[in-house]
Amino acid sequence: MIEAVGVVVPARDEELLLPGCLEALGRARSALWSRFPVRVHVVVVLDRCSDGSADAVTRLPGAVAVSIDAGNVGRARAVGADRVTRLEHGTRPSRVWLATTDADSIVPEDWLEWQVELARSGATAVVGTVAVADWSGHQPEVREHWTASYVAQDRHPHVHGANLGCTLEAYHRAGGFRPLSGDEDVALVAALGTHGVVRTAAIPVRTSSRVAPRAAGGFGDHLRRLEESLTTPGGRPQLAAGAGCPNVENLR
Numbered sequence: 722m723i724e725a726v727g728v729v730v731p732a733r734d735e736e737l738l739l740p741g742c743l744e745a746l747g748r749a750r751s752a753l754w755s756r757f758p759v760r761v762h763v764v765v766v767l768d769r770c771s772d773g774s775a776d777a778v779t780r781l782p783g784a785v786a787v788s789i790d791a792g793n794v795g796r797a798r799a800v801g802a803d804r805v806t807r808l809e810h811g812t813r814p815s816r817v818w819l820a821t822t823d824a825d826s827i828v829p830e831d832w833l834e835w836q837v838e839l840a841r842s843g844a845t846a847v848v849g850t851v852a853v854a855d856w857s858g859h860q861p862e863v864r865e866h867w868t869a870s871y872v873a874q875d876r877h878p879h880v881h882g883a884n885l886g887c888t889l890e891a892y893h894r895a896g897g898f899r900p901l902s903g904d905e906d907v908a909l910v911a912a913l914g915t916h917g918v919v920r921t922a923a924i925p926v927r928t929s930s931r932v933a934p935r936a937a938g939g940f941g942d943h944l945r946r947l948e949e950s951l952t953t954p955g956g957r958p959q960l961a962a963g964a965g966c967p968n969v970e971n972l973r
Contacts, residue, residue: 727805
């Protein structure tokens, strides 16, 4: 039985997109509370932010801001997870659900509700999909290729830090997020193994397709390299590691 949920959001100069992310998390939190009386912690890790991102965090009641100077998304997610661990130090780790998303992403209203429901059914981790909110700034070929190649269905092969969750027990058993500048989500899912891991397309998170990505090896970087490969003579599109990881199978 899940007693608490912690949501970790790494952010680096995200004052423009973070408010939308937090508004969506507020709706997801309310939807969760309407079904399950659990504690919910939203932890925003401000990594080398020099803009108004900290002010945006205050717009979501109860959200916690943690400032670090790492310039490393893996470290940022780990710091957020550590804060959730401390906030729920008296709760069994198997009863704490740790979810992660990104500051440039919009979760659906039933995002937390769906993950907790899966956890109640025996899942120890949930790996979700993403949908691109706006293709502005990219060539039409990029959208066409990505849409045609992306597997938006259950048992999908993708891993996205913008749509990921697991029990705190499973997280610590897997060694947590490694201090990687990219693919920290892929490394965690690989370390989780296969037992209890559910891959679902039922709760896609809308994410940014911006042309100036924050993290090397992340989704934005994957789209940038995809565009380069499509516009370079003889180029060959390749999936970034974070866009697909065939090591974990859906239980459903």
